[in-house]
Amino acid sequence: MRDIIDDPDVLASLSHDEAEWAPYGKPLGAVRPRSTAEVSEVVAYCAERRIPIVPRGAGTGLSGGANAVDGAMILDLSKMNRIVGIDAANMTATVQPGVVNDDLKRAVAGHGLWYPPDPASSPWSTIGGNVSTNAGGLCCLKYGVTRDYVLGLEAVVGGPAGAYGTVVKLGRRTTKGVSGYDLAGLFTGSEGTFGVLTEITVRLRPARREAPRTVVGAFAGVVAAGEAVAAITRAGLLPAALELLDRTCLKAVEEWKHLGLEADAAALLLAQLDTPGDDEATAVANVFREAGALWAEQSTDEAEAEALFAARRLAYPALERLSPVLTEDICVPRSEVPRMLASIERIAARHGSTIATIAHAGDGNLHPMILAAAGDEQAKRAAQGAFEDILSAAIAMGGTVTGEHGVGLLKRAGMRQELSPAVLAMQVAVKQTLDPLGLFNPGKVVG
Amino acid sequence: MRDIIDDPDVLASLSHDEAEWAPYGKPLGAVRPRSTAEVSEVVAYCAERRIPIVPRGAGTGLSGGANAVDGAMILDLSKMNRIVGIDAANMTATVQPGVVNDDLKRAVAGHGLWYPPDPASSPWSTIGGNVSTNAGGLCCLKYGVTRDYVLGLEAVVGGPAGAYGTVVKLGRRTTKGVSGYDLAGLFTGSEGTFGVLTEITVRLRPARREAPRTVVGAFAGVVAAGEAVAAITRAGLLPAALELLDRTCLKAVEEWKHLGLEADAAALLLAQLDTPGDDEATAVANVFREAGALWAEQSTDEAEAEALFAARRLAYPALERLSPVLTEDICVPRSEVPRMLASIERIAARHGSTIATIAHAGDGNLHPMILAAAGDEQAKRAAQGAFEDILSAAIAMGGTVTGEHGVGLLKRAGMRQELSPAVLAMQVAVKQTLDPLGLFNPGKVVG
Numbered sequence: 001m002r003d004i005i006d007d008p009d010v011l012a013s014l015s016h017d018e019a020e021w022a023p024y025g026k027p028l029g030a031v032r033p034r035s036t037a038e039v040s041e042v043v044a045y046c047a048e049r050r051i052p053i054v055p056r057g058a059g060t061g062l063s064g065g066a067n068a069v070d071g072a073m074i075l076d077l078s079k080m081n082r083i084v085g086i087d088a089a090n091m092t093a094t095v096q097p098g099v100v101n102d103d104l105k106r107a108v109a110g111h112g113l114w115y116p117p118d119p120a121s122s123p124w125s126t127i128g129g130n131v132s133t134n135a136g137g138l139c140c141l142k143y144g145v146t147r148d149y150v151l152g153l154e155a156v157v158g159g160p161a162g163a164y165g166t167v168v169k170l171g172r173r174t175t176k177g178v179s180g181y182d183l184a185g186l187f188t189g190s191e192g193t194f195g196v197l198t199e200i201t202v203r204l205r206p207a208r209r210e211a212p213r214t215v216v217g218a219f220a221g222v223v224a225a226g227e228a229v230a231a232i233t234r235a236g237l238l239p240a241a242l243e244l245l246d247r248t249c250l251k252a253v254e255e256w257k258h259l260g261l262e263a264d265a266a267a268l269l270l271a272q273l274d275t276p277g278d279d280e281a282t283a284v285a286n287v288f289r290e291a292g293a294l295w296a297e298q299s300t301d302e303a304e305a306e307a308l309f310a311a312r313r314l315a316y317p318a319l320e321r322l323s324p325v326l327t328e329d330i331c332v333p334r335s336e337v338p339r340m341l342a343s344i345e346r347i348a349a350r351h352g353s354t355i356a357t358i359a360h361a362g363d364g365n366l367h368p369m370i371l372a373a374a375g376d377e378q379a380k381r382a383a384q385g386a387f388e389d390i391l392s393a394a395i396a397m398g399g400t401v402t403g404e405h406g407v408g409l410l411k412r413a414g415m416r417q418e419l420s421p422a423v424l425a426m427q428v429a430v431k432q433t434l435d436p437l438g439l440f441n442p443g444k445v446v447g
Numbered sequence: 448m449r450d451i452i453d454d455p456d457v458l459a460s461l462s463h464d465e466a467e468w469a470p471y472g473k474p475l476g477a478v479r480p481r482s483t484a485e486v487s488e489v490v491a492y493c494a495e496r497r498i499p500i501v502p503r504g505a506g507t508g509l510s511g512g513a514n515a516v517d518g519a520m521i522l523d524l525s526k527m528n529r530i531v532g533i534d535a536a537n538m539t540a541t542v543q544p545g546v547v548n549d550d551l552k553r554a555v556a557g558h559g560l561w562y563p564p565d566p567a568s569s570p571w572s573t574i575g576g577n578v579s580t581n582a583g584g585l586c587c588l589k590y591g592v593t594r595d596y597v598l599g600l601e602a603v604v605g606g607p608a609g610a611y612g613t614v615v616k617l618g619r620r621t622t623k624g625v626s627g628y629d630l631a632g633l634f635t636g637s638e639g640t641f642g643v644l645t646e647i648t649v650r651l652r653p654a655r656r657e658a659p660r661t662v663v664g665a666f667a668g669v670v671a672a673g674e675a676v677a678a679i680t681r682a683g684l685l686p687a688a689l690e691l692l693d694r695t696c697l698k699a700v701e702e703w704k705h706l707g708l709e710a711d712a713a714a715l716l717l718a719q720l721d722t723p724g725d726d727e728a729t730a731v732a733n734v735f736r737e738a739g740a741l742w743a744e745q746s747t748d749e750a751e752a753e754a755l756f757a758a759r760r761l762a763y764p765a766l767e768r769l770s771p772v773l774t775e776d777i778c779v780p781r782s783e784v785p786r787m788l789a790s791i792e793r794i795a796a797r798h799g800s801t802i803a804t805i806a807h808a809g810d811g812n813l814h815p816m817i818l819a820a821a822g823d824e825q826a827k828r829a830a831q832g833a834f835e836d837i838l839s840a841a842i843a844m845g846g847t848v849t850g851e852h853g854v855g856l857l858k859r860a861g862m863r864q865e866l867s868p869a870v871l872a873m874q875v876a877v878k879q880t881l882d883p884l885g886l887f888n889p890g891k892v893v894g
Contacts, residue, residue, distance in 0.1 A: 088681070089781065090811075140622070145623060147629070160875070161870070172847050176592060182594070185594075332621060364622055365622070400619050402624070426604070429881070
């Protein structure tokens with residue numbers, strides 16, 4: 001094998017993602033392939049020697065899904081960053097896995113097209129990583145998650161397909177298709193545990209014809225904001241995005257970036273509306289007011305609206321500047337958002353933890369972020385207690401332990417709590433069938 | 448086991464779906480369970496005796512997916528037709544598999560909600576059948592297919608989950624969720640080959656606020672209509688539906704239903720637009736004209752627009768009245784629609800077959816319907832030759848052999864032509880893992 005990286009500093013930097021406190025091992029080496037053929041070669045080489053293979057993109061994951069295990073080969077796909085083709089006539093694009101989400105967005109915008117999935121990491125995270133975790137984002141409420149845009153995948157696999165290193169094309173290039181089981185769907189969100197993605201064909205939408213409207217509502221508490229979220233659904237409104245930011249998040253961003261944000265309220269809701277006309281924006285502002293907002297208004301200043309959504313995207317790194325952050329990713333039925341937010345407040349008080357919350361509130365997907373100062377072992381233990389209590393509360397409300405970040409390492413115990421033994425056994429059986437040697441990203445999900 | 452139906456006439460009527468010429472065997476018996484517990488009991492009973500299990504809904508399938516094999520137990524789920532709950536606050540509904548699509552639509556409309564998937568069979572076909580085939584429909588272009596609406600499934604399974612008869616809950620009730628592999632997605636479109644669906648939770652959308660606009664365009668030939676379809680995508684337009692009907696279909700419906708349709712053109716395109724305002728409708732009419740329509744106009748008469756879409760939905764039964772019909776279901780990239788339509792005309796001429804075409808043209812999903820008079824063996828052989836040639840042509844254009852009807856029996860050979868041996872081996876391995884005894888709907892898809 002050519003070009004195995006063994007520099008300890010480089011290997012260390014490639015050994016984990018951004019999940020705080022998720023364990024990681026010491027890899028054997030790393031490779032940075034540039035083609036499907038090279039990936040195939042690496043997989044075959046590793047399989048012969050029974051070396052575990054840990055694929056990674058930009059390493060922006062928050063569950064430890066890209067963390068190395070001892071003796072693993074890191075497959076860093078960031079150099080496979082070519083946009084293979086944009087097919088405007090069919091509204092599809094085909095990319096290598098290392099293409100950055102925002103780079104794809106920009107490229108297709110040049111053809112009057114739009115790739116909607118927009119995780120907050122979109123300036124850095126890759127399409128391969130997005131597909132592997134089935135990444136969500138801000139506009140999922142109306143436009144769905146990554147898997148709603150995955151049409152076809154090329155992957156390097158082993159197991160029933162043949163020798164490890166076999167290249168397969170899964171899924172399709174057409175809008176619809178039901179020829180055989182949906183293996184492209186099964187691979188989406190499988191966190192590299194079935195094989196290594198080497199090419200991805202996504203569906204695109206026509207670009208939006210006008211700038212979306214932004215409505216901001218300020219609330220005296222996060223629970224009150226949660227009530228407004230539930231009221232939006234009851235009113236039959238479907239914003240493109242409906243985000244919640246609490247005061248801690250707003251202040252952290254403002255102290256770092258000086259965007260001119262005012263944090264006079266305990267929580268802000270940001271709604272983005274993209275149907276033509278102002279009717280929907282007016283309706284959302286009215287619902288906010290009726291639900292008890294301190295104030296609510298349609299933003300007439302585009303720069304201000306941009307700054308608010310920028311604040312939302314920057315919340316995670318802004319908090320991380322202040323302290324290590326243990327990020328939650330629960331999703332509950334929308335109607336349970338107020339109750340879940342109240343529960344988070346009680347859990348924070350019980351453990352004496354500081355919890356800042358951002359949320360894709362319209363989806364019921366909440367990111368309570370538990371802060372614990374570096375080196376403060378007591379705070380860290382408290383944070384871990386709060387983390388587990390939040391997962392249990394979400395499950396009790398009919399929710400899930402991970403809405404969009406993936407199981408990785410951090411949610412393995414929570415997943416075992418959420419799924420029945422029978423369903424876990426089905427999951428394990430599918431993993432063992434598609435990767436009988438257990439070489440693809442071992443220890444993640446159910447591996 | 449109680450209540451096994453053995454009346455030969457009833458069994459005969461339950462032994463096949465609407466796929467012409469797909470073979471079917473002689474079942475051992477049939478049961479009509481009313482609860483999950485009864486399904487579990489039947490599956491356990493059959494597994495002990497190694498009796499194959501063939502689940503069915505309304506039997507409106509067009510690929511033979513519900514056809515009996517010799518000695519099978521038919522599991523007729525049409526009596527499990529209870530709407531378990533409509534959760535308006537979370538925009539979801541939970542139903543038993545035998546609920547008819549249009550009945551679900553009507554029930555949720557009472558809550559200001561909408562269940563979009565709309566196969567032409569929606570007055571008769573069941574949600575269980577729709578999920579099992581991942582049914583499409585008219586509004587997929589903008590709103591997606593059945594699988595885009597499936598959140599959670601309850602199923603009776605065997606294999607790794609435990610003894611045959613084990614009840615599992617797959618998927619979730621939340622908007623987003625990535626806790627483990629997407630088994631609910633894998634079961635969607637699996638045609639009953641992994642287990643028997645007993646409950647389905649679907650996502651809903653807010654009801655549309657105003658009646659959609661209809662634009663009709665008439666063309667001198669189907670290929671010219673196909674060119675207009677490609678031009679719609681190039682113009683960045685995304686209608687809710689974009690349907691094609693050829694003259695043979697229009698005449699068959701008119702002769703039967705007397706809707707007052709004029710069949711003065713070789714092909715009609717019907718576009719449905721549901722964004723507020725008339726801009727999109729005007730743009731579509733203009734594209735039709737620029738693409739060479741004989742005439743194109745926005746329908747101002749709602750009854751006329753309804754009649755045109757009714758004609759579209761009735762095309763299949765209207766043709767079937769005249770003659771046995773072999774229905775195709777290919778899907779090609781949108782840009783290939785004109786070339787594929789031209790290819791169908793050549794294939795019809797080559798085999799001396801009459802082929803009437805309806806199409807979800809905006810999706811590239813074409814239903815050329817090959818007519819062959821009952822008892823005319825030569826016409827039947829010609830039809831089968833044309834059927835195979837159409838599949839090969841679709842694959843050659845980067846398309847698939849089934850866009851929405853499923854593999855069943857009729858597309859097994861086509862699927863083998865479309866998928867690589869490695870991918871087929873993965874499909875077979877997944878089937879064997881989840882149904883090691885091979886009891887669930889044997890002989891369908893890859894079973």
